[in-house]
Amino acid sequence: MSETHHRAALIDGKSIAADMRAEIAKEAGELTEQGWPPLLVSVSVGDQAASDLYVRNQKKHAESAGVAFEARDYPENTSLEQLIGILQGLNHDPRVNGIIIQRPLPEHIPVKALQKAVHPLKDVEGMHPASIGNIVYNDLALGPCTAVAAVEILKTLPMEMEGLNVTVIGHSEIVGKPIAFLMMGLGATVTVCHHMTRSVAMHSRAADAVFVAVGKAGLVTGDMIKPGAAVIDIGINRVEGKTVGDVDFDSVAEVAGWLTPVPGGVGPVTVATLMKNAVLATRMQMEHYRESYTKTDF
Structure with missing residues (x-):
């Protein structure tokens, strides 16, 4: 490896969340x-x-x-x-x-x-079957918070989403699958891997951005990542009293261009997304009430 490669830039979820909270507080005030x-x-x-x-x-x-x-x-x-x-x-x-x-x-x-x-x-977690289903139509009123947060984090990076090669590892209903649909909606080409995929590394090495949401510590290692790629780690695992993600941090940090830490990456942005959904839901309800009560002719 050449001397020029720097360690991955850490994506600061806390500061992304703080920016979101300021915006949300303004909206909540209104x-x-x-x-x-x-x-x-x-x-x-x-x-x-x-x-x-x-x-x-x-x-x-x-x-x-x-x-x-x-x-x-x-x-x-x-x-x-x-x-x-x-x-x-x-x-x-x-x-x-x-x-x-x-x-x-x-x-x-x-x-x-x-x-x-x-x-x-009122489904601020974005878990109702209707909310999950709407993602297929790219109608993102209230999306599942973790998936939306992971995609929002990727959007803060200087990458062109259209045509981006993305690999999603893990296909859960509330994280992996929604991320795949959200990224397709942004114009990315998406591969979804899971426990039956023959060679996850073959797919992840070809990707400009990798999302991991499996719940297995150390699952993704540096040799599975294309140099300079963005790696968004959504896993939360307890190992020897410490909270770690699904990414083997040290080896991936040597190869990736950007990496979310665990804790301090996707977590804070997920909570901020929940609050963003709360103000969005409130606004939608306000408008819904006004519409249903202004239709009557007195």
């Missing part, structure tokens, strides 16, 4: 002046220890972006019927603009059933 202060309600069921840190983090970020945040906890033995009733109540409450369902949920509660029960206009 909505509040118009009588629509954005309010998020978080729903947790059962043991809160696992999601407690997330909830506190979301609350802190919401408040710094001018979005009110209310956490509601329900006991482990709450039935699916009761929870759907609770969500329908939140759907009908005009003060509530966004609903977040915290995971993990108790075994007897299927997450999909709850995601379907949230009204698409």
Whole structure:
């Protein structure tokens, strides 16, 4: 390797998120002046220890972006019927603009059933089947936060999205597949790899940008990356008490042009995207209400 290659530039997710939050706070302020202060309600069921840190983090970020945040906890033995009733109540409450369902949920509660029960206009996580489906039409009202955040990060780099060769490693419904559709919508040529792909390295080495979302520490190594490529690491893994991504950081940093650290990369931008969705949802609801109430002829 020649002496001229520098280590990958680290992409600072925290500063991207801070810029987004400033923008969101301005928007939230305007909505509040118009009588629509954005309010998020978080729903947790059962043991809160696992999601407690997330909830506190979301609350802190919401408040710094001018979005009110209310956490509601329900006991482990709450039935699916009761929870759907609770969500329908939140759907009908005009003060509530966004609903977040915290995971993990108790075994007897299927997450999909709850995601379907949230009204698409209040689906700030972008998890409702209608929200996921709209991505296929390049209609990005409320997209799934992690996927949108990963793509937003790539858009901050000095790269031409049209015709860009992109490899997505991992094809989950809420991250890998939506990223592929979002990138296609921007004009990129996209390859999606997963556990049945014969040679992931063959695809990733040809890519100008690689997204990794598998949940396997150290999965992507430097020899799998084209020199100068952008690598967006979405994995979150706990290894020996440390939080790491899916990328073997040291070897990839030697080859890549840009790399997101874990933590401090995609994570903060994901939370900021949730707040962006909250103000977007509030605005959409405000307009929806106005339209449905101005049609009557007195």
